[in-house]
Every structure is written in structure tokens, then in C-alpha cells.
Amino acid sequence: xxxxxxxxxxxxxxxxxxxxxxxxxxxxxxxxxxxxxxxxxxxxxxxxxxxxxxxxxxxxxxxxxxxxxxxxxxxxxxxxxxxxxxxxxxxxxxxxxxxxxxxxxxxxxx
Amino acid sequence: xxxxxxxxxxxxxxxxxxxxxxxxxxxxxxxxxxxxxxxxxxxxxxxxxxxxxxxxxxxxxxxxxxxxxxxxxxxxxxxxxxxxxxxxxxxxxxxxxxxxxxxxxxxxxxxxxx
Numbered sequence: 001x002x003x004x005x006x007x008x009x010x011x012x013x014x015x016x017x018x019x020x021x022x023x024x025x026x027x028x029x030x031x032x033x034x035x036x037x038x039x040x041x042x043x044x045x046x047x048x049x050x051x052x053x054x055x056x057x058x059x060x061x062x063x064x065x066x067x068x069x070x071x072x073x074x075x076x077x078x079x080x081x082x083x084x085x086x087x088x089x090x091x092x093x094x095x096x097x098x099x100x101x102x103x104x105x106x107x108x109x110x
Numbered sequence: 111x112x113x114x115x116x117x118x119x120x121x122x123x124x125x126x127x128x129x130x131x132x133x134x135x136x137x138x139x140x141x142x143x144x145x146x147x148x149x150x151x152x153x154x155x156x157x158x159x160x161x162x163x164x165x166x167x168x169x170x171x172x173x174x175x176x177x178x179x180x181x182x183x184x185x186x187x188x189x190x191x192x193x194x195x196x197x198x199x200x201x202x203x204x205x206x207x208x209x210x211x212x213x214x215x216x217x218x219x220x221x222x223x224x
Contacts, residue, residue, distance in 0.1 A: 048211030
């Protein structure tokens with residue numbers, strides 16, 4: 001089986017930096033992905049880590065520590081449009097299955 | 111083309127109706143997924159098709175019946191649903207195989223069962 005944990009809510013102001021953590025327990029771990037979902041919209045892919053370390057994509061960075069079963073998504077220079085739910089997700093079961101964490105609702109205040 | 115297209119966008123059906131949800135992608139992806147999402151919850155996996163064969167069925171009730179006519183199409187047939195089945199149904203696709211990081215999601219079908 002698999003389980004993932006994330007904080008349920010995070011609030012920050014425009015221009016700030018926020019970190020959303022994810023811990024996981026899973027069999028056959030292949031990597032940790034991050035998805036953004038605005039209310040009423042579809043999840044969209046943000047970032048992926050298969051190996052330990054930091055991946056940077058514009059204002060978003062993602063980190064993975066496989067030994068700690070832990071990762072985080074770092075959002076810099078926050079903008080109002082970043083208000084959304086953020087999900088970590090793992091591929092397991094020999095890569096057949098995307099399983100999502102419970103999601104973190106980010107609110108960006110002016 | 112990096113789109114996953116789902117139809118219809120909205121569906122209202124009675125508990126005795128039969129309806130189908132459709133999903134299409136032309137990215138050459140060989141894995142396709144159905145997810146169910148309730149408000150303020152994460153997407154919950156229902157079915158996975160890999161190379162047009164059902165590879166995972168997450169103990170979904172038989173009133174939901176998936177079908178993969180070809181590598182670009184995925185259907186979800188609905189019959190005798192319950193009001194608690196009302197949710198957003200998301201289709202996704204990805205390149206098959208371990209290490210593939212990204213799933214592409216359609217905009218979903220918002221289903222209401224009355």
C-alpha cells in the first residue's frame with residue numbers, strides 16, 4: 001500500500017516564499033511528482049524528482065530525499081494566481097499507478 | 111498536441127440511466143487512467159489501462175465499467191449510479207513505464223446523479 005501526508009492549508013502573502021512538505025510510504029517507489037489544481041480545473045504537472053536533490057523550474061523548485069521518504073515543493077515570488085491546491089503524487093506498483101497525497105490548499109494574500 | 115479531451119463537461123443523470131464518459135488523447139501515450147474526485151479531496155484512482163489492457167481496477171463497483179477501444183480512446187460506462195457517485199471524473203494519460211513522471215489530465219466531467 002501507499003500513504004502520503006501533506007499539510008492541509010498554507011497561507012502566505014504575495015512576493016513571499018512558501019514550502020509545502022510531503023512525506024510518503026509506498027512500495028516500489030519510482031519518483032515524486034507535484035501537481036497544481038485550481039478550483040474547478042484539472043490537475044496540471046509542476047515538477048518531478050526521481051533522484052535526491054533539488055529540481056528547479058522557474059519560480060517552482062522541488063526537492064527529494066529518498067532516504068527520508070520526504071520531499072517538498074518550494075514556490076518563490078508568490079503571485080495571487082498561485083492560490084490553488086497542490087498535490088504530491090508517487091508512482092508505484094511498478095510504475096503503473098499515480099497515487100495522490102491529500103493536497104495542500106495554498107492561499108496567497110495581497 | 112498535449113491535450114486530453116473529455117466529454118461531456120457536465121452530466122446530470124438519474125439512478126436508472128445509462129450514460130458514458132469519453133476521453134481522447136493523441137500524444138501516443140500508452141497508459142490511460144480514470145480518477146474520481148470529490149470536493150476538497152485528491153483524485154482517487156479508479157482504473158488504469160496499459161497498452162489497451164486493464165491493468166489496475168481499484169475495487170470499483172460494477173456500476174462503473176471502463177472500456178479502451180484503442181490506444182487513443184477511453185470510455186467509462188455508467189449504469190444504476192447512486193447519488194454518492196456524484197463527483198468530478200478525470201481522465202489522464204501518461205507514457206507507460208516506470209520513471210515516466212508526468213500525467214496529463216483532461217478537464218473532467220462533472221457528474222451529478224439525481
